[in-house]
Amino acid sequence: MVANFDKPDTDVGAVLTTVDGTPLKQALARAMRRARINAFLLVVPLLLFVVVTFAVPIGQMLYLSINNPVFSDHMPRVTAYLKAHPDVGVPGEDGFEALALDLADAKKNRTIGRIGTRVNYDRAGSTSLFKSGARKATKFKGPPYKEQFLSHRKDWSEPYLWNVMRRASQAHTLNFYAAALDFTHDAGGELVRVEPERRIYVMLYLRTFLLSALIAGLCLLLGFPVAHLLATLPLRHSNLLMIFVLLPFWTSLLVRTTSWISLLQSQGVLNDLLVAIGIVGDDGRVQMMYNQYGTIIAMTHILLPFMILPLYSVMKTIPPSYMRAARSLGATPITAFIKVYFPQTVPGIGAGTLLVFILAIGYYITPALVGGSSGELISNQIAFHMQKSLNWSLAAALGALLLFGVLGLFWLYDRLIGVDNMKFG
């Protein structure tokens, strides 16, 4: 074959090709694809990071809140029995045989404590009942099992105990959500509210949302003028002011919280000052912390920069000439502010308020240190079940409800104001 060197490249109707002869369209597509892959490869580390450290743990937490297989894993025979006999309250000999064999195994495998603890969530006194029952069960020579169990402790024929075991044997359960909303099951297995002196979570959710809203409001009230000042002052003054905003922002949360302790405590700086200038007597010192005030004051201060910074960046983009134009057209300063300036800051207000509110909902170190009992928030209970009672399923259910609450509010915000209308800077 002889190459036709006479044929012009720009022959009408011919396909455009690159130097090496591939059609231009195809080459372009390939180049674009390569660029897209490159771009994707660049974000892969972040994507993996987010999936591993954020999406997976949250997914696992959500799963944990509806899945607690301790009982069904370690008491397989009783679980199978209860499944096969859905209507039986206190079982007969066959159920107790399953119980005896399971308990003996659990004793051998040293899992009896876990089972006892699981049942103990719903029925106090079960830990020792299961432990001593398992010790007994390893010594049973054979049937009749029911009789031997009852001679050990009468509790074994208690309908409520079997009720609790039935619920515990369901690995997938919504019971932890019920508990997280102050509901429990009565002796008949009906869902009822817990006694008034045990109700805690619903009240704490309400308190958490109300205090967070209050703190976001306070931050807005305090932060708006500061951000305005920062945005309008000449640069060399505003830079200095900005340092005052950023310095606390860069300081550790614990350091800031503990400095509030030394300021607010009843033998602290503020109270000493009040006593020194004679506003209060030495025995009338004001209780400013270990209560709700402590939580509100410390959290407002700690979260203030999260309000000021988005507000500042939005205000910075509002040309001063707008206000001047409004004034020259006859508006009073107040009208000009309300009609011209304020509407333009709304995206910043939305961003700042939402940021502060959502951060406040998850706070627990600050309320734990300065909040006393009336300043405690729902996250303190989550931490309690995570670290002390070790009831992780309940902790997960409490956390999941908090997450759903925040998502719900976010949805509401989107409907009312619109997320697009939000500017972080």
Place this chain on the structure above:
Amino acid sequence: MKTLRILASTVLAVGISLSAASAGAGEITVVSWGGAYGMSQVEAYYKPWMAKTGHKIKSVDAPNPATPIKAQVTAGNVSMDVADIEYSDAVRYCDEGLLETIDATQLPPAPDGTPAVEDFIEGALTDCAVANIVWSTIFAYDASKISGAKPTTMADFFDTKKFPGKRGLRKGAKPNLEMALMADGVPAGDVYKLLGTEDGVKRAFAKLDTIKKDIVWWEAGAQAPQLLADGEVAMTTAYNGRIFNAAAKENKPFVVVWDGQILDFDLYVIPKGAPNKALAFEFIKFATDTQRLADQAKYIAYGPARKSSAPLVGMYQDGKIKMAPHMPTAPENMKNALVNNFEFWADHDSELNERFNAWVVAN
């Protein structure tokens, strides 16, 4: 439990596990309570052991060393070798299979040849744990702040009319409910029987109600003497050793009231799957021998868990204070004392703490 793995390790990432990251050969990680107590262990156990064997100890402090054990063992990522934990936790974790078993017959005998199993005081050895100290929750006050009559009984602690001022209490059902009942006149022997009943629990909370508005909660052991030193509270419950140290070392005018004290053990355990199990047990053997337990009393007022250590307890490290009268187990301190009932707490821990939490946050 693979599903829990990432969750648990994420939760712990900011906690103990990072600071106690993997210990190499010849190094063990020991988690304890910090403060004056942690210091006494460093002086009496860690330093002599390191000098004698050449191994290293990485000392980690936690508000409660039992807390990270479950998370670490469940997550299959155990970074600590030895933990110093309370009795009820030691028993519960042992039953849950979270701890290695310890063969107490391997522990060194007393100097006179008495085997360890007989030398340790009753209850100090369990399947998974070896006690090192007997400690106590007492209440204390600052003598310079209370003029006139001084508090002498648990009832005085709950009497804000006679002794006005704030009260510091550990945040948790244990041992406040016991103390409330004793202050209400219940003899030590009946406390747990009564607490097992609804009436008893109601009575305890009713007693706590009388001081509720004056309570300042503390959580870490070091906070209690701090609250007292700052004048934040007029009296506080505390671990007796912490108060002793503040008084002996920092010359604080703190006075311990022994009436209604609640005794407990602290025990050494090895979490299941500890990276240096064998070395960890070597350390426990060394730390809980007769001399070491007696030495610890030089630094803090906690009683040794071995009978043979008691006669060896001498002076405080300054050489001036005789330690014996400051031990929780001294006969004159034991007149009205309650021994913590771990079995009761294993059964009622979640129920009473739930109720306690609800009581705390209710206005």
